[in-house]
Amino acid sequence: MIRRIALTIVFLFVGLVLTSSLGTGSSDAGTNVEQGNNPPQRIPEGDTPIKTVKPYISSQHKALPEVNEKPKSVSSQKTHETDKLFIQGKDAIDNGNLEEAIEIWEKAVKAYDFEKEPAKQMDVLSRLAVTYQHLGHYSKSLDKLKSALELSGNINDRNRLAVIYGGFGQYYYLTGELNKSKDYFVKGLLLAKETGGLELAADILNNYANFMAAQQHSVEAIDAYKECVNLAERVNRSDLSVRAKINMSRVYIDQNMLADAKLLLEDAFKKLSGLHDTYNKIYDFIAISRLMNRIYLKSPETDILNRAYNALQSAEAIAGKLTNRRASSYALGYLGALYEQGKRYDDALLLTNRAILAAQQANATESLYRWYWQQGRISRKRGNIDEAITNYRHALQSLRAIRLDVSAACSQRAQISFREAAGPVYFELADILLQRSASQRNTEQAKHDLFEARNTVEQLKGAELQDYFQDDCVVALKIKTKNLEQIIQQTAVVYFILLPNRIELLVTLPSGLKQFTVPISIEPLNSEVIAFRNSLERSEGNYLQNAQKLYEWLIRPLEKTLIAERIETLIFVPDGMLRTIPMGALHDGECFLISKYTVVTTPGITLMDPHPISRENSKLLLGGLSEAVQGFSALPNVTAELQNIQKLYGSVIYQDRDFINANIEKAMKGTPYNVIHIASHGQFDRDPQKTFLLTYNDKLSMNQLERLIAQGRFRDQAVELLTLSACQTAVGDDRAALGLAGIAIKAGARSALASLWSINDEATSQLMVEFYRHLQSTSNSKAKALQLAQQKMLSDERFHHPAYWAPFILIGNWL
Template sequence: MYSVLLSNVLKFCVLCTAISIAVIPAWLMAVDDVEPISHWQRELARPDLTAQARFDRLLQLAAAYHSVGHLRMAQDTLQQAETVLNPLRDTDDLRRRLLYHSRSDLALSLRLDRQAREAAEHSLSQLPENFPPLLHATLLNNLGNVQSVEAHYVAAEASYRQALGLAEQSGDDILAVRILINLARISSRQQDWTMLFTRLQQVQHRLPKSPVELTQAQVSALLSMVELLLTWYEQVPQPFDEKRKTFVLQLLQQAQSAADRLASPRLQSYVQGYLGYVYERHGEYDTALRATRQAIFFAQQINALEVSYRWHWQVARLFRQQQQREAALAAYRKAVEQLEPMRQALTLGYRDGFQSFRDTTGRLYFELADLLLQPDPNTDKFRLLEARDTIERLKTAELQDYFQDDCLTASAHLTPLGEASPAQTAILYPIILADRLEWLLSLPDGLHQVTLPLSAQTLKDELNEFRFELETRNTLAFLPYAQRLYRWLIQPLESLLREQQIQTILLIPDGVLRTIPLAALHTGQEFLIQRYAIIVALSLSVMPPFSSGESSTPTLLLSGLSVATQGYSALPYVLSEIQAVQHLYPQTSTVLLNEQFTEKHFSEALRHQNFDIVHIASHGQFSNDPDQTWLLTHEGNLTMDRLERLIRLSDLRNEPMELLTLSACQTAVGDDQAALGLAGIALKAGARNALATLWFIDDEASSVLVSEFYRRLQQNIPKAQALQQAQQFLLQQSRYQHPAFWASFLLIGNEL
């Protein structure tokens, strides 16, 4: 029975753990004429199943869901399998280890690396002497995948090599080939192209030479080899030399013959699509176009949108390279149209810890926006709106990707994307392209396009240096950067801003622009915050719900740590900060300070009081990994997921809180994903607005600024102007004029 279970589960899981779903998805695990999900659902409906049989079918159903990117369904199914197995855990060691293996594999897809590692280690702990070598090899292969994603390459190689020996001992050639491909993948990640080529040749020697002998799994292995070689293509500016080009074409010709014999449209589609890509890279555009259209034809036969969108994207690039703009636009639009229904599965489906959705599939959106924004007699306001809408779709996917939460944007307010902004307000929407920066500027009189000849790399380097110098409060080294960035980014817009009498800027930052405060740019005479109030929002289309009007007597939960705890330094000014705010709202404030600021007390307070404002003054870290994003309580770390659940589960909360303040956070210089997490905190926590810091200010300045901000809120001054005036208050004091003291604070939300 165990051999049958292993055979069926490994059909999905062994191949599944090898690569990223985002690169090569369901076709590696699925057969075109089989519907494994419906098959295992029917099997589970049988009334005569034992507990063991039910567990086996649940595990296989979870693997089938996983293979097609239905990760939440896979997660729920594994939970059911665990419930069935619980009474048998002490007596059924093999099934227990298979469950850990499946959980580890799924956690990798969900980018829960720590959970993946823990489950992989559990699956291998205290193995008995007579443990089946095939399952042992499978578990070690999975551990190697986890170690590889975590960039522990030496450990990963050791795990893979041990797994390879056991696979060979078991006589499982497919698993052995898959492990060798995983070793080649390490070479690819380390950009050791010579070793990659060598290892792929070793894989080739293990596969049958004749296409007639190739099984579907072996064709899949061939195409995995091609995928790695194409990754190499992406990294090198010039085409392959003749030797390597011949090697790729030989692999594809072998795969093509086998795919035709197997009559597998999915495999045929990938073969033709990859051929098209190789010819594209070598400038043979007509041949590339014919092959890519064949790829689309095969994908359409099985309605494989997760395949066909890639080939429409490839067609778009080919038309673009041949200066056929309208044909390229049509193909780009078709690619995006086909991507949208399965975008959620892709954003939640990475096994590669090095590339986000933005870095891979996100390029499609930027290429379409780039073409829409290029100078052309046909470029009109509708194409400007289409370009902005295209990037908005990417921002939505990026949020889901970062927080790994497909429900996050569903509960947000969907703002209609109009042309004009409210009176005296400018909406600055940057689109950062490789060779230029495009501002889409919404003003009361409509939408404007301003093109700046500023490359993405130049902008990134300048902004990173600016941010680095900005935090050093004892020098003026930041000033040349602040003035240069003003001249580059804002000065070209100033005449439009003056004409419309703009007082407030709503910035929708992208990429590295998320990591710096626009307020600290300098005109040569004054900081930008002295001209404009500034708000930051994640996107135009996804925002926290709009305010229905602030309470004249808001209720506040004031929490923080002023003492040292858990190895973190004391924050002495937190005490004065909280006392100052409490003094402004003495009747409606609840305070949790130091020993009282625990998750338990925090949770109880939120459950029993519908607070309008939650203020947390404590060490906080925002990372490019949401699992490493947290706020410090007296007894542990409060993650963003946990904070969201605590706030949303309040017994009395019928609508979002008005303001979440985090006054001691920090993000790393140049880490735009960490800054995305910071900017997304209001949306994640279910707050209309957030006041947060890009870097930590261990000084009385933070206490003064926060107190002044709340003082102005008490006077019913809008939040954007309240923050502007508080920052200006510090600027008027000689000891706090350096932007390191005041520029860190950002108002994130939707209040104009």
């Protein structure tokens, strides 16, 4: 997928309005909708709002040094021709044709290099770097900045050096290296002020303020925006002043300072209306509209909604004048969203159809998905369910084409997950399909709808794992997977779909797929799950009430069916907050679920080539820490844990000072280990960069773990089991639990045994040894071995409380 849409995608998902865009075209006339003095009406709280506008990528081109057009002499005619290329590139930027500008400026860079014009070459390189950033080509942007910096060593020009520093600051901001970003912004700003480059200083200040706002440093951001406005007005950069005011208003809205935000936006609207019509002006008006609408939804006033409406009308008119279909699609689409918000669905549908047509003409996939989604919502509200389903399918088809860019852009720029950004599209389609299925039970159409609903959510789960690990491992592994339904024997797969107003349980049984609906909304479910998890972690806690309530909601509706079909193994595919709790600890009032069933967790309905674990020639790699290192507490029972497992399997132990990355790597290269057992502190965080396993002198990231396992010369003989006996995920953090659920897939193991939270060291040691002892029996699957080990702990008065045995979950292949 071409990275050119990356920043536009961020705009779509989190409201970032670009100051440069990615294509041209003309607005289709379409069907007229009554407009003018008849704006859409407000909607009640709870309907889908237009999402938050976040700071711009600044229009840095205007602040960059100008290339002198006039030739120095008759002999510099070639340079004069190259200067014309420079101007052509600027014109392309003004019209939103970034790819065209790049093509022209790349020629100019080569020409200036041939003509020995390093200063002019630096200017074009700096502009190229900014343009590549707008298109999401970050590596190319970095290459241009490095080339410009190298040239600066031959030219004593501190103003040009400030430009380069500002470019580096923006590059590192976009790629998530925040410390470097701040350092370069500050260096560039100081240089710009020292050299009297007020326009450049204003531009860097706007970018720096965006950076501070993204880090939620609101006071510092507002101060920087105000300074930017002051400098921009001193040098007659009205466009930059307007942009900074729009960005500053967003911070005010986040702080609920609505009156201040409204004043800024009113002023920005007035000044923007008087500026020359440009491509950037379109997106400025769109930004004003979306922010005005945010204010309206918090404090409904007709004049605010009218201003939001008028701003989009202005944007659409300019897009038509500039014949830019991509920009037209945004203006028309967001107008449609306002009419949808006002419940004027016929008009909303007409505008959305025009937005779709404009996006198709511009090949604007990143906007096309959004307008199909909007059309689906509108069709549903108009009662046309079949049409709504068709539109949702189109939306997901468009979204799949840009999924990798969406994921990368969200993580790099917006600090949100793919699920938060795109999840509603998947769940809304699943919701409609499940409702239609429930209304047509026992029909072929109902069966088809159930499978499509589950597969729709399954697509999201795969994308979530890829997004979390920033790795395409899930897609790559699908080639090796088998569907669970093909291997079910006395096994049920319970697939949770959590919708705003209910829980849907899709249960795969030997007799087929069945639907169970529980009328519990997401809020009370999440509250109960968090309370249950909190009570479980405290060995003195009273967990029973929560355990029984969750059983009533999640298991009781299935109970008679499970008994009738003689189910022995439950494979749970949890979602959301359900990932953070052990299902085996649910209680029916008489006993725990683990007392009746073997329990397995999997992040999706496919597994890595499931087959029984081979007991012959099993080779275990044992590693861990008993000593306190790097600020983490000692685990004194690790020594006994590793030694007792060694007695069962004759394994090699790497403990304490020997448990270092180099030794693990060497061991994996030399021996075909099929079981890896790590008894050390581990942390799973919502940020995968903070997820690690502790070694003696380092921290082992998930990427490093994956590489270590892949080092083995015998990689075709997969690791059957990865055991992590002292992990911790945060209470209520379903994204961190997602990382734990995906660890087997990420590491290249068929299954993983891991803990949701750290527990009593002695209890862990005993449970682990008991598990491996039962695993030696060919009659026991991994799931059965864990069940027997947990039941043994349950029978011990010291460890009866589920805090001691429940956190251990088996993920993936249970056989």
